[in-house]
Every structure is written in C-alpha cells, then in structure tokens.
Amino acid sequence: MDGFDILVIEDNRHDVEMILETISEKDISDMVHVINDGAEAIDYFFGPQGCVEHDPDHLPKLILLDLKLPKVSGLEILRSIKSDERTRYIPIVVFTSSNEARDRTDSYLLGANSYIVKPMDADMFSRYVADIGSYWMFMNRSTYDGA
C-alpha cells in the first residue's frame, strides 16, 4: 500500500473538493487521501487491514480532521490516534466549522496540534488550506522525518 502525505477526514463533499482544489492549485501534495466516514477512518488506522499494522512506515504526514462525522466523531478519532504510541506523533489539524469553545478545549485536550475554524469566505478558505498545507508539509518537522 502506498502511503499518503495528507489524510483528509471530511464528510462534506464540497469542502473536500474545495480543499483538494487548493492543494492541487498550490501544488502542496499529490498524495492526498480522503475518508468521509468516522468508522472508516478508525478502520484505516486500526482495522484488520489498517495501516498501523500493515504499513507502519507509510503513515500520513498530516491529518486534516473534521469534527462532525458520521458514525464516529472527529473527537473519537482524535482520541484513538493520539492515544496510540504508533500514531500519536502524526500532526492533526482540526478543520471544522465549529467555533464552540468546548470543541476547541476538547480537541486540544485530546492532543490536536491545531484547531482551525473553516472560514465562510471562500477566498479565505482557500488561503487557510494553502497555509495549513505549506506550514505542516514544508515548514514543520515531524518525528517521522528523516535526519
């Protein structure tokens, strides 16, 4: 299984399209994987065929996580990934339309690396996605990066 640079966990098809549009437009990565279901996201990592077991060398370099997801919520996914030794170092940027204080607090508490509220304005939305991508993919150094 090939690894992906960016894993987008997002159920809103339009948001996904806008995110992918920007990523490709800004040439951030061509290895983007999209999961639009919470349960699927858990399976992706910890399922029988999950990458944690089968392809631990190809974990995503960045997870863009929506909170409001079918079946399993974004916070559950956050908790699972951040409470597992093998996945906890993956940077997770919560990218949500919720500006609820509780969501923010919970997210940080569970180990979110960043919390970005999806802007209403499409220009700003695009810019945010571009900024997030360039920051985490190019500027930030993770534990998985080579020496």
Next chain:
Amino acid sequence: MRTGATKKSGKKGGRKEPDKKVKNASREELEERIRERTSQLEMANRQLTLEVEWRNRTQDNLIEQSRVLEAFFAHSITPIVFLDKNFNFIMVNEAYARACQRHVSEFPGHNHFEFYPSDAEEIFHRVVETKTAYQTFARPFTFPDRPEWGITYWDWSLFPVLNNHGEIDFLVYSLNDVTKKKLAEEEAQRHAQLLDLANDAILICDLSGIILYWNKGAEKLYGWSRNEATGKNILSLLQTEPLLKSKDIRERFFRDGYWEGERVHTKKDGRKVTVHSRWTLQRDDKRKPVAFSEINRDITDLKRKEKEIHETALYSRRLIEASLDPLVTISANGKIMDVNKATEDATGIPRKKLIGSDFSDYFSDPEKARKGYEMVFSQGSVRDYSLAIRHTSGRTMEVLYSATTYKNEAGEVLGVFAAARDVTELRTVEKALQESHDGLERRVEERTARLEEINKELESFSYSVSHDLRAPLRAIDGYARMILKKQGDKFDEDTLYKFNVIRSSAHMMGQLIDDLLTFSRLGRKELSMSKLDMQALINDVWKELRIINPDRNMFLTLHSIPSGYGDRSLVKQVYSNLLGNAVKFTKYRDAAQIEAGGYTDGSEDIYYVKDNGDGFDMTYYDKLFGVFQRLHSTDDFEGTGVGLATVQRIIRRHGGRVWAEGETDRGASFYFTLLRKE
C-alpha cells in the same frame, strides 16, 4: 234563833178573836215586849259568854302571839331592829347582829347613828316627824367599822309604831342585804353592755324558744329592737327552721351543750341573712337545761364572697377543662399534680390515675419529656418544646409544649404549668405542605430537566446551525469562487456582478448565523465576574477597530471612567459592539469623533459611548435593541441587527440597564450601567 222566832209568830196568829180584840191586843203587845226583852237578854247573855270566851282566848292569843313574834324576831333571817323615837336601839335580832358582825347585846343603850352614821338619819327624822313609814331599795351604805366591806347595798324599811295616843311608841327597822344582788346586777349590766358592744347578735332564749335577752348586735343584725324581740318566739321572729328538729342535732346539743353551724334568718325587713351561729346550753345548779344562748355572726357577705371565689374558681376550672390543649401542672419531682379533660383525652387515662404519676411516663420519649420540665425549672419557661403524647390506644399526638413555673405569693416555685398544643394536624398539614413542596420541587426539577433538555436541543441546534448551515454557504461561496477563478475571464460584466452577489449574500448569511449564535450563547454563558479596567478594555477594542478600518479618519476621546465589575469578555463584547457601531455610523463623516467615559451614580456606574454619526430617529427607539431590528438600510450601513440586542442582553445579565439618545444626522449616545462593587 230567827227560825224559832218565826215559829212563835205563826202560833200567835192562830189565837186571834174578834170580841176580845183590844184585850188581846195589849196582851199580845206585852207578850211581844217580854219576848223581845227575853231575846235581848238572851243575846246579851250570849254575847257576854262570847266575850268571856274571847277574853280568855285573847289572853291566850296574846301569850301565843308574843311567843310567835319572839320566835319570828329571833330566828328571822331578815335583820330587824326596834328603835325608840330617838333611834336608840331597843332590841336587835340575831340576823341584824350577824349582818353587823356584832352581838345582839352590844346594841341596847346605843344610838343607831352612833354606830352607823349616815345620811339616812335625815330620813329617820322625817319618818318620826311624819309618822309615816319609809321604804328604800338597794341603798348604799358603808360600815364605818368595816371599811373592807366596801359599799354595801340595802333594802330597808322604817316603820313607826304608834301608841293609843297616836304618839310614836317605837320604830321597827328592818333591812335586807342586797349587796350581792346589786353587784350581780351591776355585773350583769356590765355584761349586757359588753354584749351590746359585740357586733355579733347575742340572744338568750328559754327552752321553748322565748327570747329572754337580745343585744344591740341582734338589734342591728335583725332590725328588731330589744323590746320588740324579748318575749317573742325566736323561730317565728326570725322565720327560721327549728334547729333542734333533727333528733341527732338535738341529742348532740343537749349532750355537748354546744352547737355551731350556719343558719338562715329573716330580718325585720324581710331580707334573708346567713349567720354563723354558736349555741350554748345554759343549765341550772342541778345541770338541768334552762335556756340556750346564741351568738350569731352575719356571714352573708362572707358567703357571697365565698360564692364569688367559688364561682371564679369554677370559671377558671371550666376554662381549663374547656381547653382543647392538654394542660398539666407538674411538681418539682416531675409528678403530675393536676390535669384537664384534654389531657385525659390525649392519654386515654382518667385523671385520678394521672395525678400523682410521673409526667414523663406519657410520652414517646420520656427522657426528652423529663429534660423538658427540668428545663422549665431551671429557666423559668420553655416555648414550643416538641413531644409526642402516647395514648393508651397506641396512637400518638404530636404536641408543642409551652410551660412556665408558677410561684406562691412568697415567690417560691411550686411547680410547672404546662400547656400542650396538638400539632398533629399541623404536622399533617406540614407534611402535606412538604409533599406539595416536594411535588413542586419535583416539578421544578422536571421542568428544569425539560428546560435543560430543550437547552441541549437548542445547543445541538446551534451546533447544527453552525455546521450544517454554514457548510452549504461555504459551498455556494466556494463554488462561485472556483467558477470565477477558472472561467471568470470569459464572463461579461453582468455575469461577474451576479456571481459577486451570490458570494456576498453567502457572506452576509454567514455573518448572520455567527451573530445569532453569539447572541444565543449569551443566555447560557456563566458570568465570570471580576474587576474591570474599562479604559484598557476600550483601548483594546479601539486598537482592533483601527486595524479593521485602516483607512478611516477617526478619533476616540476617552474621558474619565470608573472601573467596572463584570465578565471581561462580555463587557469587551459590549464595547466592540458600541464602538463598532460608532465607527460604522460615522463612515460618512470626514472625521469620526467618538467619545467614551463614565461616572458613578449611587450604587451603579454609568458608561457611555457617543459619536457624531448618522444618529437615529427616536420615534423608532423601541426597535433599537430588538434582534434583527435595524433602523438603517443594509445598503447604507451593513449589519445583521443583532449587535445592540447582544449589548442589551449582556448588560441585563449583569443586572444593569441600557438606553440610548439620538437624533437623525446628529449622532447617537449609548449608555449602560453596571452594579458597583466596593
């Protein structure tokens, strides 16, 4: 003798003849004369005989008489004295000598007044002069030779005895010593006077009830005078029942000689009088009952007072008995001394058994009951002491005891007077009330839970709104943007304009949603109160506004302002809105002049923000703070109509007020207050 004569006269009539009339007449006459003479002589003879007999008899009589007189004189207990007309003693009898404590032989040859000089001498002389007897009673006399006898009293008489010539032959002087009688009388009189002094009615009756004595007290009490009463029957006079009617009493009275008790008598005026009567039986020397005396005291007033006291006591008692509260008096050692009916009812035990038993025995918690009355003894009183009285049936009565000690006149504590108030019903009501209260509380809880649920629903609704409504808006804007980006250069002006309308409408709606969310969150946000540096707060907001509006020519004048007390983020939001509005509504001014400041007024601080903007028409003031209410068109001034509603909501949650003053084209002033905290 006369009968004989009559017989002779009858014989004579039979011998009468007509021719010998004259001769016969003289003869008859003679005979008659002889007969008369004979009769006279016989008579004289007889008289002489009688005379002789009489004389003989008289002589005997004289001798006899003299002997009798002598004996009488000698042995009479009455002192008798013979005096000559000069009052010299001729002879005195034994009784006289004895009375004078002398011997009879000492007197003859002496003058009476030589021995016994007194003012009586004058009387003696008068008797002699007038030859008239004199009699006197209880005349006082003092023996000159016996001064120790004191005054003696004598009834005496002096009787002159005259001779054939009418001259005084001698004087008979007889006396009777009445000293004892006189003294007894005086004593009796003194007694009577004393008896009269007594207020009690004192009366003496003989055994048949005839009143013999009646004192002043009796006159006063009954109204009958002594003269009216004496001699009357007491029963009829006083219209009273005979006491001795009862055999028992009669026997006892004659045995003991004494009785006392109450009697009802009737006065002269007909009114009844109750007396306390004491009777004493009077006996003669031989202990034979002769009379009884009564001492009667008017106790009508006393009886009335007694009756009043009794009635008062009865009234009090009835009051106590009528009380629905169990009442009880307790002695110092905790024994019941008195109870009322309610106590009997509460315990189910008759008062005879209750009295004398332990007070604490009748309670569910005897120890607490004991402590209760001990507390009264130590503190003087206790109020609303909660206990439960046990009834023999097993049920209990919840009571509140109020008790005080009661004292005698000397101030010594005699016991405790305790009154219980049955609060079973009260407790029931309380319980019902509690239940109702609990019910209400439950309902409140239910309501609260329901509200919380609704709140949660609202919250999740808000959440949905923030996510689900925003997502399509973002899509609208995002896709419009993508189209413009990729094909925008192919569009004509009009199409470009319309695409921009789509995008700005989406923005507008996003803003609306955000504002609405903020506004709705205000209602449930917990206030985090602290002291606020209002000046710093305003400066922060102003800086942000300057950043957002870099091209505006605007000035803020900050006047003196008191520090505030409130939720920092919310009060900051108030200033964001007010100053933001001020900036917004001055955008057509060359220079925006904005002022902020505040002052203290009593218990609140008043803050204001003023601008020189477009102001508003006070006619529509009531719409100023309404949600989604706007006084300006969106074309002139962008906005969602939530800002001032949010301000009002925040200030109200702080307990403050918000108001505004404005005039079209002449600026607006917004005021809000915060409660001061020292």
